[in-house]
Amino acid sequence: NTILLLNGPNLNLLGTREPEIYGHDTLADVEQLARDTAAAYGLEVRAVQSNHEGVLIDAIHEARTTAAGIIMNPGAFTHTSVALADAISGVRLPAIEVHISNVHKREAFRHHSYISPVASSIIIGAGVHGYKLAVQQLAHLLGK
Numbered sequence: 001n002t003i004l005l006l007n008g009p010n011l012n013l014l015g016t017r018e019p020e021i022y023g024h025d026t027l028a029d030v031e032q033l034a035r036d037t038a039a040a041y042g043l044e045v046r047a048v049q050s051n052h053e054g055v056l057i058d059a060i061h062e063a064r065t066t067a068a069g070i071i072m073n074p075g076a077f078t079h080t081s082v083a084l085a086d087a088i089s090g091v092r093l094p095a096i097e098v099h100i101s102n103v104h105k106r107e108a109f110r111h112h113s114y115i116s117p118v119a120s121s122i123i124i125g126a127g128v129h130g131y132k133l134a135v136q137q138l139a140h141l142l143g144k
Ligand code: DQA
Pocket: 009, 010, 011, 073, 074, 075, 076, 077, 078, 098, 099, 100, 101, 102, 103, 110
């Protein structure tokens, strides 16, 4: 039983990127947190980070046959990508949308998400702890 953990553009810079907004934990820390949390439910994590929209879309398509659900922080593609939203609805897997920062107290262009209408659950503004909450929520949706 596998969860696909997808992180979008610039999240490879976690830890050094605007730490006052995103904190000091690195992408490796986030992926480890997700793996540790998932293990308690007998779930495995396949972690993919890409700065390229098409790579994220391909990973979502692949999840159709290899994963039970998706956790994704699409980064700035959240606010721009109809194609990512279509990919999520296309694979019919439960998907949890995560944002480290509270996008609603930031610039107006971050207030709209193309992903939210196709997400099962949304976790916003909980810092990197949101990834742990996302794994717990996905495990709950999967009946674990
Ligand atoms: C983000 C919020 C987005 O607006 C931003 O473009 C990101 C990170 C977050 O996790 O808070 O790259 O998704």
